[in-house]
Amino acid sequence: MIEQDERSLTAGKSALVLFSGGQDSTVCLAWALERFESVETIGFDYRQRHRIELECRIKVRSEIAAAFPDWAGKLGEDHLLDLGVLGEVSDTALTREQAIVQKESGLPSTFVPGRNLIFLSLAAAVAYRRGAGRLVAGMCETDFSGYPDCRRDTIDATQQALSLGLDTAMQIDTPLMYVDKAQTWAMADELGGERLAEIIREHTHTCYLGERDTMHEWGLGCGACPACELRAAGWRRYREGSAGA
């Protein structure tokens, strides 16, 4: 019989990483592999505009496993859940009032508010079944201040709700919460050196337009959309040695 204490011990050493195949969640995956004994990944197919993201998830995992033998032994299963329901939610008609509220906030009409809470509650259910007591997720207050479900106080409350609802401690680690894009590159370097930075540049996806033909020094992408601009600016600041400034 497995004692509760033994389970807790195991749970504290196992983590489930919310892994989209992008730069931020790749750094989160490396962060978890550096710390925990066993690391699994979870992703959501919510009919992303660019299916390339889902392919990047698989490629990045295999590149990491090939490049880092110490991590390869810890990297466990990948779980990809079909979250087409997110599209059903975003198809729900906005009321006139709500359409105005969203427009004034600069949010698209298809925005699903609080979607990180949906991701986290599904991830927590999978983590529970897999005996993992920690979720690792790339939410960040620095870049996405417009999304209230990325703030740490929201994550704290979610952690509390999940731990009560599962009747077991479910910690949510957000290693990028107060880190900007330049510092994220620095973290990647600390965790996995130049080889990890290379994997991020070559195999993760950021571009809103889904462009994968042009290689820049910071990675693949159109170079002009807001996501590419953010990534490129972070890279330049990191290279200029101004990370953390």
Added chain:
Amino acid sequence: MIEQDERSLTAGKSALVLFSGGQDSTVCLAWALERFESVETIGFDYRQRHRIELECRIKVRSEIAAAFPDWAGKLGEDHLLDLGVLGEVSDTALTREQAIVQKESGLPSTFVPGRNLIFLSLAAAVAYRRGAGRLVAGMCETDFSGYPDCRRDTIDATQQALSLGLDTAMQIDTPLMYVDKAQTWAMADELGGERLAEIIREHTHTCYLGERDTMHEWGLGCGACPACELRAAGWRRYREGSAGA
């Protein structure tokens, strides 16, 4: 332009009821129709063992609208979301340790822990888009003490997480939280008299076996499964006038 205050005012008068077509959520629907100016319903198709539940949802709504003209004007849209992903979660392999934990807790191996948090976070996203500031749900500590996500402290934490994540107050009302099955019948009677009790008996679904052929005084069902037994016992205690004792 709609002022934030005006939106809050509207939001406080609109509710979204988590409505499964069962006895408890039907009483919740009546409770909401009695209180709020506008009431919508949401349900989840998670490949229920008995599809009859989804048919009951439609039938109960139409019976209520036909029987209670005052409520009919308030009863708005129904939202049915495809939550097949719940089956994917319950197909995730249990670890050996976790299988033992679930078995000792008396939970089936397909159990999706914290599934109420998944329901509530999806419902909150829809409520937000529909301009409703309240969710109404039938969670109950009395009958389901084995499910930690039915407890009020879990709901309080979830309400906090959702309100922070949506950056707007999202209240979760649970009118049945401390009510037993006899008192639920009494509430139905108070809210909608004998006519509502009739609708519940004839059109809601409880039976685990999906039996709909045998009419008992408390409703349709096999009469022998745990769900039928609970419902029948509640009905008898209510009829004996011992409700609330």
